[in-house]
Structures are given as C-alpha cells and as structure tokens.
Amino acid sequence: MAQNYDAIVIGGGHNGLVTAAYLGRAGRKVLVLERRELLGGCCITEEVWPGYRVSTAAYVNSLLRPEIIRELDLAKHGFEMIPRSPSSFTPFPDGRSLLMGPDAALTQREIAKFSTKDAENYPKYEAMLTRVADFLEPLLTQTPPNPWGGVRDLMQLGKLAWKFRKLGRAIGADAIDIMTGAAKPILDRWFESDQLKSTIATDAVIGAFASPSMPGTAYVLFHHVMGECNGVRGVWGYVRGGMGQISESIASAARSYGVEIRTNAEVGHILTRDGRAIGVALKDGTEFTAPRIASCADANITFLKLMNENELPAEFVQGIRKIDYSSATVKINVALSEPPQFTALPGRGIGPQHHGTMHICPSMDYIERAYDEAKYGKPSTNPMLECTMATALDSSLAPPGKHIMSMFIQYAPYHLVGTTWEAEKEKFADRCFDIMNEYAPNFKQSVLERQIIPPPEMERMWGITGGNIMQGVMNLNSMFSLRPIAGFAKYRTPIRGLYLCGAAAHPGGGVMGAAGMNAAREILRDG
Ligand SMILES: Cc1cc2nc3c(=O)[nH]c(=O)nc-3n(C[C@H](O)[C@H](O)[C@H](O)COP(=O)(O)OP(=O)(O)OC[C@H]3O[C@@H](n4cnc5c(N)ncnc54)[C@H](O)[C@@H]3O)c2cc1C
Numbered sequence: 001m002a003q004n005y006d007a008i009v010i011g012g013g014h015n016g017l018v019t020a021a022y023l024g025r026a027g028r029k030v031l032v033l034e035r036r037e038l039l040g041g042c043c044i045t046e047e048v049w050p051g052y053r054v055s056t057a058a059y060v061n062s063l064l065r066p067e068i069i070r071e072l073d074l075a076k077h078g079f080e081m082i083p084r085s086p087s088s089f090t091p092f093p094d095g096r097s098l099l100m101g102p103d104a105a106l107t108q109r110e111i112a113k114f115s116t117k118d119a120e121n122y123p124k125y126e127a128m129l130t131r132v133a134d135f136l137e138p139l140l141t142q143t144p145p146n147p148w149g150g151v152r153d154l155m156q157l158g159k160l161a162w163k164f165r166k167l168g169r170a171i172g173a174d175a176i177d178i179m180t181g182a183a184k185p186i187l188d189r190w191f192e193s194d195q196l197k198s199t200i201a202t203d204a205v206i207g208a209f210a211s212p213s214m215p216g217t218a219y220v221l222f223h224h225v226m227g228e229c230n231g232v233r234g235v236w237g238y239v240r241g242g243m244g245q246i247s248e249s250i251a252s253a254a255r256s257y258g259v260e261i262r263t264n265a266e267v268g269h270i271l272t273r274d275g276r277a278i279g280v281a282l283k284d285g286t287e288f289t290a291p292r293i294a295s296c297a298d299a300n301i302t303f304l305k306l307m308n309e310n311e312l313p314a315e316f317v318q319g320i321r322k323i324d325y326s327s328a329t330v331k332i333n334v335a336l337s338e339p340p341q342f343t344a345l346p347g348r349g350i351g352p353q354h355h356g357t358m359h360i361c362p363s364m365d366y367i368e369r370a371y372d373e374a375k376y377g378k379p380s381t382n383p384m385l386e387c388t389m390a391t392a393l394d395s396s397l398a399p400p401g402k403h404i405m406s407m408f409i410q411y412a413p414y415h416l417v418g419t420t421w422e423a424e425k426e427k428f429a430d431r432c433f434d435i436m437n438e439y440a441p442n443f444k445q446s447v448l449e450r451q452i453i454p455p456p457e458m459e460r461m462w463g464i465t466g467g468n469i470m471q472g473v474m475n476l477n478s479m480f481s482l483r484p485i486a487g488f489a490k491y492r493t494p495i496r497g498l499y500l501c502g503a504a505a506h507p508g509g510g511v512m513g514a515a516g517m518n519a520a521r522e523i524l525r526d527g
Contacts, residue, residue, distance in 0.1 A: 013041025018516030045244030470509025
C-alpha cells in the first residue's frame with residue numbers, strides 16, 4: 001500500500017526544503033525525498049577528509065532571502081552568518097594588491113592606489129546598482145506574470161511597466177543595460193583601472209560559460225549584488241558550520257512543522273493519471289501518493305528523466321530540450337597546513353587578505369583569453385581562480401591550525417575536445433596550483449589534500465544537468481516569465497498538481513530559497 005501525503009517534494013536541495021517547510025507550516029502533510037545520503041543539494045557541508053568540513057559546492061552566501069530566515073526562524077534552527085571584511089582581495093603580478101568592501105573608506109583608499117578617478121566613481125556606481133536593485137529585487141519573490149496570459153497577468157505587467165517608468169530615463173536605461181548587456185562595456189564606461197575592472201568582472205562570469213564582453217554577463221554581475229548579510233546589502237558572508245548549515249537549519253524548521261524527510265530515496269518516476277500527478281515511485285519501487293508533487297530537481301531531470309515524454313505536450317518537451325545547461329567551472333577543495341602567504345601582502349598568520357574572496361584574475365584580457373580557449377573545448381591554460389578560506393573566520397571547519405580552501409575555477413568546459421576530464425583533471429589542478437604559487441609561494445607545499453570536481457563530476461554528484469550550477473543559464477531569455485520556459489513560469493507545469501520548486505524556476509540559481517518559497521505559495525493557492 002502506497003503511503004499518502006498532501007504533498008511530496010522531490011529533492012532535498014535548499015529550495016525543496018524551503019517549499020516543504022512552508023507547506024508544513026501551513027498544516028500540510030509533507031514528504032521530502034532526497035536521492036543522496038545528505039540534504040542540501042548544492043548547498044552542503046561534507047566531511048571530505050577526517051576533521052575537515054567542506055562546503056563542497058556553494059561556498060558563500062548573501063542571496064538567502066531575509067523573509068525566509070525570519071519566517072522560518074532559521075537562527076533558532078542553527079543558521080548564523082559570518083560577515084567578511086574585507087570581502088575581496090586581488091593580488092597583481094607587479095606586487096600590488098586590491099582589497100575591497102564592505103568598508104567604504106577602505107575600498108576607496110584601495111581603489112585610489114590604481115586610479116583616483118575610479119575611487120571617486122565607485123560609490124556612484126554602487127548607488128546606481130542599488131537603485132536598479134530596488135526595482136529588480138522585489139521581483140525575486142513574485143510569481144512572474146505570463147505575457148501570453150489573461151487580464152490579471154496584463155495588469156501585473158502594467159504595474160511593472162509603471163514601476164519601471166518611475167525609475168526615470170537614466171536609471172531605466174541602466175537597468176535595461178544590466179538586464180541585457182555585457183559587463184565589460186558597462187565597467188569600461190565607469191572605470192579606467194584594469195585591476196578594478198577585472199576584480200569586479202569575476203562576479204559577471206562566475207558560473208557562466210561566457211566572457212565579460214558577452215551579452216548577459218551584466219545580469220550575472222548584478223545577480224551577485226542583490227543579496228545581503230545580516231541586513232547589509234551586497235555583502236557576502238560565510239555560514240557558520242559551512243553552507244550545509246543553511247540546508248540543515250531549513251530541514252530542522254521543516255521537521256518542526258511535521259515534515260517527513262527521507263534521504264537515500266531516489267525518485268525513479270513521477271506517477272500521473274489523466275494528465276494529473278498522483279505520486280512518485282522510488283528507484284527501488286516504493287510508491288508514495290499525493291495530489292501535489294513539487295520537484296526541486298532541474299527541468300531536464302524532472303520532465304525528461306522522471307517522466308515519459310509522451311505524457312507531456314510535444315511543444316513543452318521541445319522547450320525543455322532547448323534549456324542551456326552549458327557549464328565551464330571546476331571546483332577544487334583543498335586542505336591546507338597553513339594560509340597562503342601572498343607576496344603582494346605578506347604575513348604568516350591570518351590577515352585581511354584571507355577574510356574574503358581571493359581573486360587570481362589580473363586583467364580583463366586574462367579573463368577573455370581564458371574564455372577563448374574554453375570556447376574551443378580546451379580548459380584554460382591560465383584560468384581565473386576564485387578562492388575562499390572560510391577557516392579564516394570559522395575555525396570549527398578544520399583541525400586546529402589547519403585550513404580549507406575552496407577554489408572555484410573557470411573556464412573548464414564540460415565537453416573537452418580530443419580528451420576527457422578523467423585524463424585532464426589532475427593536470428588542470430596542477431596548473432591551477434602553479435598559478436596560485438606565483439602569487440603565494442608557500443601554497444603548493446601547504447596542500448595536504450585535494451578534491452577536484454570538473455563539470456561531469458558535478459553532474460554526477462549533485463544531479464545538476466551539464467554541471468550547470470544554476471539549473472540552467474541565467475540569461476534574460478531564460479529569466480523571469482521565461483524560466484524555465486515561456487508560459488510556465490508560475491511554478492505549475494502542463495501536468496496538474498506537478499510543480500517546479502528549485503533553481504530551474506524563477507528567480508533561478510544561487511542559494512536564495514526564493515523559488516522554493518514562491519512555489520509553496522502557488523501550491524497553497526491551488527488548495
Ligand atoms: C560548485 C558550485 C558552487 C556554487 N557556489 C555558490 C555560492 O557560493 N553561492 C550561491 O549562492 N550559490 C552557489 N551555487 C549555486 C547554488 O548552490 C545552487 O543554484 C542552489 O543550491 C540550487 O538549489 P536548489 O535547491 O534549487 O537545487 P539543488 O541544490 O540542485 O538540489 C536539487 C536536489 O534534488 C536532488 N535530486 C535530483 N534528482 C532526484 C531524484 N530523482 N530523486 C530525489 N532527489 C533528487 C538532488 O540530489 C539535489 O539534492 C553554486 C553551485 C555549485 C554547483
């Protein structure tokens with residue numbers, strides 16, 4: 001006899017857990033089924049080596065919606081942010097370096113080392129982003145209108161147009177530029193220092209298979225300034241205990257509302273009858289029934305792996321097939337015997353250079369060249385490295401005196417030409433370590449362990465198609481009313497009772513929880 005629930009959530013990613021928690025809070029009997037042995041999807045902490053607790057995938061947080069933190073009382077369930085100040089450090093080959101944020105005076109002083117004009121412009125640039133964010137941020141927690149829908153949708157679109165109009169012509173044009181354009185020309189207009197531009201540009205390409213001169217990257221840049229840390233906008237922080245603590249705290253909140261969570265429970269098939277979802281069958285054949293099924297797995301998995309295509313409209317299947325899952329990032333997690341000692345900012349212990357993201361990305365051309373190779377199916381010879389060492393601020397993550405470093409690296413395409421990741425990954429990691437050593441000569445000798453995760457491995461470990469970290473690219477043509485595909489952005493699908501609740505849906509990737517929260521609202525609206 002199949003067990004019966006009011007709702008079943010496929011996938012215990014943080015978004016799935018948020019959906020489950022909100023449904024549980026509303027009194028529904030909810031079951032979460034997670035494929036892996038641990039919860040969190042791409043928002044996890046894993047003990048990779050004894051005593052080292054590593055945020056193997058996502059490594060910094062700012063996007064998690066404050067209303068979720070508040071409404072689910074996540075602090076009570078163990079969620080705590082650790083702000084980073086400074087938040088970024090970029091060493092350059094000429095021995096200079098740039099520290100940035102959130103301390104405005106420090107940032108201006110540091111930028112002035114490269115350009116006094118840029119130092120003056122930087123607060124104005126931030127103010128422009130803040131005004132655009134004021135317009136865009138409320139959209140994150142809205143259900144997108146369907147431009148091809150009814151009167152209510154048109155009224156919602158009208159309200160949006162009115163709000164946009166109120167931005168004024170100049171900021172309105174900036175907003176369009178940010179939503180559609182490339183990061184490089186925008187940065188070129190604002191700044192002259194290549195060092196500042198390349199540091200900022202890392203956020204424009206992170207996780208995207210694109211260079212800063214390609215349209216769409218300005219939005220990726222912007223996506224990274226929309227969050228907050230303990231109420232301070234645009235600030236990224238560590239999570240005490242690692243990113244998995246976000247997922248654990250949401251799971252704990254969900255359990256407090258009576259939600260049942262099962263791990264090692266891989267769904268093999270979504271059960272339907274007469275165009276309506278009625279339950280799921282696990283890979284081992286166990287069945288559970290519910291009139292509402294929400295999937296936190298990506299759209300490719302949900303519709304093309306867990307369902308038979310002939311259960312779905314052909315046009316819908318075609319749309320899902322068109323989703324872009326390209327990816328070009330490798331994650332290397334490293335255990336270190338000591339912090340890197342940068343030639344550009346020497347010192348043996350923990351210093352300000354270790355608090356935030358350590359960028360190895362010396363110029364705009366460096367990023368463009370790194371991308372050029374990847375576009376022809378080759379890992380970059382000189383990749384961009386984005387390194388964080390959470391143990392600088394949270395010593396609980398490693399044995400005393402030891403450290404963990406997360407290296408998020410691009411470009412490294414999923415599909416390599418003439419070789420495989422199995423053959424390349426150790427060489428690629430060696431190359432990344434050589435580059436790091438040029439800036440911090442003690443680095444290589446301090447490496448105790450390493451875990452290399454190229455895109456196909458990300459796909460296998462975390463169940464993300466193509467290794468795309470956002471469950472599908474974050475271009476304007478796949479955002480808002482067009483995510484996952486046009487006409488289906490309201491979390492509902494062509495199958496009645498089946499919903500998407502993960503990053504595949506609006507507002508997309510990042511540890512935001514917004515998709516999960518919005519989906520829960522729509523599910524409850526349907527009764
Ligand atoms: C390497 C990497 C680095 C990142 N860095 C950051 C960062 O620093 N900050 C940030 O904000 N974002 C970051 N991101 C993006 C962010 O982590 C993701 O966009 C976000 O976690 C997606 O959450 P989700 O809950 O929507 O989906 P996912 O985390 O993808 O969860 C989906 C869940 O569904 C499960 N599942 C799939 N199929 C089945 C099935 N058949 N049965 C049962 N369960 C199933 C999966 O195992 C998984 O647990 C990063 C992502 C990666 C991969």
